[in-house]
Amino acid sequence: MAVARAVAAAPLDAPAVDRVSEWITHLPPPAYPAAIDGTKAQLGKVLWQREGCHDCHDFGGSKAGAVLPLDVIGTDPGRVHAFTAATAAAFVRLGVGKAWHIARTGERVAALESITLDVAPGEFLILLGPSGCGKSTLLQIMAGLEAPSSGAIDFPAAAGGHGKLTSMVFQDYALFPWRTVLGNVAFGPEVRGVPRREREERARRLIELVNLRGAEQRYPHELSGGMRQRVALARALANDPQILLFDEPLAALDAQTRRVMQDELLRIWTETGKTFVYVTHSLSEAVLLGTRIVLMTAGPGRVKRIEDVTLPRPRLATGRAEAAMLERLDALLGEEVARAMAS
């Protein structure tokens, strides 16, 4: 087991990338115009459909509106979701395992052990666990950047007009240094063949959404860490994905900026109605942000416990209920950290 832990965080090797290209080619072609040019009447319908979110697990056909087109941004700021495992049926179902082969020793090391997990539409799902528990690997598998060694992910039949299903926000931003903010945000639509004017207009709107107006022509090295992460978020949103995957997006930021960005993430989650799957090792972040927390065991990663977070928003780091929950989770997480260090 000791060996397993040491290598679980081994670098994500290149070979799996070959499968990614296959994975990408299997996606239906994007059809942006339909998603962008929603009329007010249609929007109303979309909003109405969201009320009955428990039956929007089917993304095909008429219920495709479960993910709000970006035009809706700002029309519904006070809206707060309260998703729990019970109120929303799963629309992504994971049953995966992942093992690495170590060429040097010929060993096979488990990083993830038969993870079963349902992701509900619109929720803010937190993957929490000690480092090396495979939570980032799980995210990469969801993104299609890594192939699972066993099992599969059940995505809904991707709906027309909604682009790619998932988009990733990386911890170290992964912005293209040779592209301006505008060029970075427009990258997704650009490689998907959206005409220049359309994709730039879309990028500008997203830059506005993440509060970066005026920085369109700047290069990443001319931005602060917080601003870079905003660009990464806008870029991930540009493909209009149904699920945003976050890999410890705020880990590299200072405490003050992190607080601001947490609020920003919540605002954008609320305004876009997207599903967020969020990897972190910060307990307070999990409690402040999540609608549901998946606590993972030390490597090989398994689901230790799933907690619904029903605390009302806005949540405060200093709040009594928040503190109680934090303490409870801390004890659970502590067990895993101790286990990781013992073996």
Added chain:
Amino acid sequence: MTASHWRQIASVLGLLLLWQILVQAGRINPLFLPAPLSVLAAMWEMTRSGELPWAVLVSLNRVAQGFIYGAVLGVLLGLIGGAVRWVEDLLDPWVAAVYPIPKSALFPLFLLWFGLGNSSKIVTIAVGVLFLVLVNTMTGVRAINPVLLKAARDLGASRLQIFVKVILPGALPNIFTGLRLGAGMALILVFITEIEATKAGLGFLLWEAFQLMDTRHVFVGVVTFGVLGVATTWLLQWLERVTCPWIQRSN
């Protein structure tokens, strides 16, 4: 103009002045070190007679052709070799074997294969440039942060799009390093290849002057090579600024 600039100008002018005075005072034999002003005069004469411009044109033609062939091939092979494993495996032993050979040592072979004309010189220059650009381009591709490739895939880029929109711009700073080194190499090689088996070019002009013990004309050749070197460096720097505006420069 800062104090630093003035000191630099003073350094150059001062040394030239000292040199001029020492030659005029008879302390230095002009056969070994002709006075700066007499070199300048010779340069002017040769420019008016058309001898110098013609030599520069002939040499520049060889340099430009060799440089472009070598650079284009080097960038292409370097990008593909850096990105595709099996191509890298095919290239690596050849790079390892040929890279350390002084390319001037290959000139006799190329003379044998391509004859006495322009082609053997151009090929020598091209090979010299090729390996420098190739090695630097491959390094550039390997230095690209893999998470950028992941991000591009995640955003839906195809293999070709990743190649054109991520690998190429990502390697561009290193490509320019290779081009700068290659330009220097091209000037060295054009001189060496023009010593023998030609009747035109700046290298020929310089070497012929040496054989006639005409030191003034040797200096004209040396100074012109220097000017060409500075000009190519400036040209490449300008090109880099235009194509890579995102690179942070320390100055």
